Amino acid sequence: MGTVSDMGGLAFAGLIFLSLLATDIQGQEFGDAQLVYEWTSLEFDWPSEKHRNESLGNGTYVPNRNMVAGIKVYKDSVFVTIPRWFWTSGHPVTLAKVVTVRGEEKLSAYPTWAAQIQGDCNALQYVQGMEIDPNTGLMYVIDTGRVGDKLNLCPAKLVVFDLNTNSQHKKYELPTIVASYTSNFMNDIVLDYVGGKARFAYISDANDAHLIVVDLTTGKSWKIQHESMGIESKHAEMVTINNITYTISVALDGLAMSPDFKYLYYCSLAGFNLYQIPTSSLRTGKTDGIRLIGSKVSQSGGIGYGSKFLYYGALGLNAVYYWDSDKDMADQNVGMDKVTLATEKLLVRNDSTMQWPDTFGFDTRGWIWFVSNRLQVFREAKGLPQDGNDAYMRVWKVYVNETGYLYQSARRTEGTSLEQEGNGSESCFSYTLKTFFFHLFAMFIGAVLVIPEMTHS
Numbered sequence: 220m221g222t223v224s225d226m227g228g229l230a231f232a233g234l235i236f237l238s239l240l241a242t243d244i245q246g247q248e249f250g251d252a253q254l255v256y257e258w259t260s261l262e263f264d265w266p267s268e269k270h271r272n273e274s275l276g277n278g279t280y281v282p283n284r285n286m287v288a289g290i291k292v293y294k295d296s297v298f299v300t301i302p303r304w305f306w307t308s309g310h311p312v313t314l315a316k317v318v319t320v321r322g323e324e325k326l327s328a329y330p331t332w333a334a335q336i337q338g339d340c341n342a343l344q345y346v347q348g349m350e351i352d353p354n355t356g357l358m359y360v361i362d363t364g365r366v367g368d369k370l371n372l373c374p375a376k377l378v379v380f381d382l383n384t385n386s387q388h389k390k391y392e393l394p395t396i397v398a399s400y401t402s403n404f405m406n407d408i409v410l411d412y413v414g415g416k417a418r419f420a421y422i423s424d425a426n427d428a429h430l431i432v433v434d435l436t437t438g439k440s441w442k443i444q445h446e447s448m449g450i451e452s453k454h455a456e457m458v459t460i461n462n463i464t465y466t467i468s469v470a471l472d473g474l475a476m477s478p479d480f481k482y483l484y485y486c487s488l489a490g491f492n493l494y495q496i497p498t499s500s501l502r503t504g505k506t507d508g509i510r511l512i513g514s515k516v517s518q519s520g521g522i523g524y525g526s527k528f529l530y531y532g533a534l535g536l537n538a539v540y541y542w543d544s545d546k547d548m549a550d551q552n553v554g555m556d557k558v559t560l561a562t563e564k565l566l567v568r569n570d571s572t573m574q575w576p577d578t579f580g581f582d583t584r585g586w587i588w589f590v591s592n593r594l595q596v597f598r599e600a601k602g603l604p605q606d607g608n609d610a611y612m613r614v615w616k617v618y619v620n621e622t623g624y625l626y627q628s629a630r631r632t633e634g635t636s637l638e639q640e641g642n643g644s645e646s647c648f649s650y651t652l653k654t655f656f657f658h659l660f661a662m663f664i665g666a667v668l669v670i671p672e673m674t675h676s
């Protein structure tokens with residue numbers, strides 16, 4: 220148990236949190252966007268200036284090869300990935316946390332510099348995607364093991380870091396039959412909760428065009444292949460952004476898990492179609508129940524489920540859209556197993572500052588976060604364009620008044636099991652901000668009540 224001063228601290232923290240939430244909720248409207256960071260090029264938080272100079276000198280650091288792609292937020296920390304793509308050298312760091320050093324936002328190697336060493340299979344080789352479980356503070360990082368799409372250095376792996384201790388918690392090395400040593404491109408990852416615990420990880424392989432399932436309890440893994448995970452058509456490979464057409468031949472990419480953990484949603488980058496597959500199939504290695512939901516307004520890289528809406532980048536429109544599935548289910552008078560995509564709503568758009576909305580994350584205060592990185596230009600120019608001072612990478616957050624699919628999933632999935640499909644999760648999932656406030660308030664009151672009691676004893 221805590222001491223008297225701990226409890227005082229807790230009550231105080233509760234107060235601050237409450238007032239922050241109140242500010243967010245009073246001050247923000249659905250769809251309000253805030254620019255959090257913008258970078259023309261990335262600056263790392265080097266161990267020393269000497270280290271930086273030497274890395275520039277020996278080519279292990281080439282500034283214009285470094286671009287952020289993945290983003291997730293945990294408490295007040297922002298984590299990003301820096302893919303080691305197109306070149307076989309020049310990216311000193313592939314997983315980082317944003318830190319402020321003397322007023323400047325820098326990327327700090329996460330969890331350590333040693334974890335970034337290219338060619339060391341105990342370290343990370345190439346990270347595009349990761350997920351953070353807000354219930355536990357565990358971060359699930361996918362590492363392709365391959366650099367620049369040609370250096371096949373290490374087996375693909377899923378590495379779990381504990382953000383509370385900044386240490387490695389677990390590692391799952393994937394057999395080459397599941398994630399090819401020479402061709403995998405593990406891109407995005409979501410978690411599936413069973414019985415109050417993160418039980419499975421689902422990973423998209425954008426090059427070999429299949430899903431990878433990792434059973435986090437047994438360590439076993441398998442792949443799920445289906446034609447819906449490939450490149451949709453020649454037409455779908457063409458992404459037109461501000462009147463310029465780019466050919467982007469990337470298969471299965473974005474993944475979103477429904478907040479009741481019944482369906483995984485997915486799409487190929489070279490595609491307009493959005494599909495669903497029941498988790499009951501994924502968990503048992505089947506393709507049963509794969510269903511086309513509908514065609515999106517544009518191609519998407521990342522997609523992500525909140526507690527209500529499914530959000531997705533609309534690459535050709537420099538925008539983020541969302542699917543209001545509740546409205547479509549009501550209008551069509553069907554459930555999630557039959558609903559089709561009809562209500563696509565624009566969340567935010569900006570033709571200059573929101574080009575290529577890449578990936579999404581959620582905080583617990585009602586904001587969705589995303590990276591816009593103009594990947595289409597970076598790909599063509601083979602690096603960050605050296606044409607002046609415009610920021611090529613931006614981190615945005617948009618107020619959506621909801622939390623991510625994992626929010627309180629430990630509590631919401633208590634009592635579910637692999638045998639007894641689904642049941643029970645629906646009624647649990649009517650979690651609203653009102654209940655959230657109530658819980659916070661209860662915590663706060665609890666802490667206040669405990670203080671006098673402990674002072675007397």
Ligand SMILES: *[C@@H]1O[C@H](CO)[C@@H](O)[C@H](O)[C@H]1NC(C)=O
Binds near residue numbers: 620651
């Ligand atoms: C946020 O969501 C709650 C519960 O759904 C709703 O009552 C409230 O009006 C919403 N607030 C804003 C600012 O959208």
Ligand SMILES: *[C@@H]1O[C@H](CO)[C@@H](O)[C@H](O)[C@H]1NC(C)=O
Binds near residue numbers: 268269272
């Ligand atoms: C690093 O390089 C810069 C620019 O060349 C130079 O001014 C600085 O003295 C160097 N620092 C060290 C510690 O070598």
Ligand SMILES: *[C@@H]1O[C@H](CO)[C@@H](O)[C@H](O)[C@H]1NC(C)=O
Binds near residue numbers: 269271273274277
């Ligand atoms: C490049 O320089 C850095 C910093 O001194 C060093 O850690 C790294 O091992 C060097 N790499 C090569 C390939 O020389």
Ligand SMILES: *[C@@H]1O[C@H](CO)[C@@H](O)[C@H](O)[C@H]1NC(C)=O
Binds near residue numbers: 461462570
């Ligand atoms: C794209 O082309 C249309 C029609 O020619 C033009 O009106 C529009 O301004 C162009 N947009 C950009 C961003 O260049």
Ligand SMILES: *[C@@H]1O[C@H](CO)[C@@H](O)[C@H](O)[C@H]1NC(C)=O
Binds near residue numbers: 570571572
């Ligand atoms: C897009 O962002 C720019 C730069 O912040 C701003 O000047 C412009 O008004 C924005 N456009 C729209 C349509 O919001």
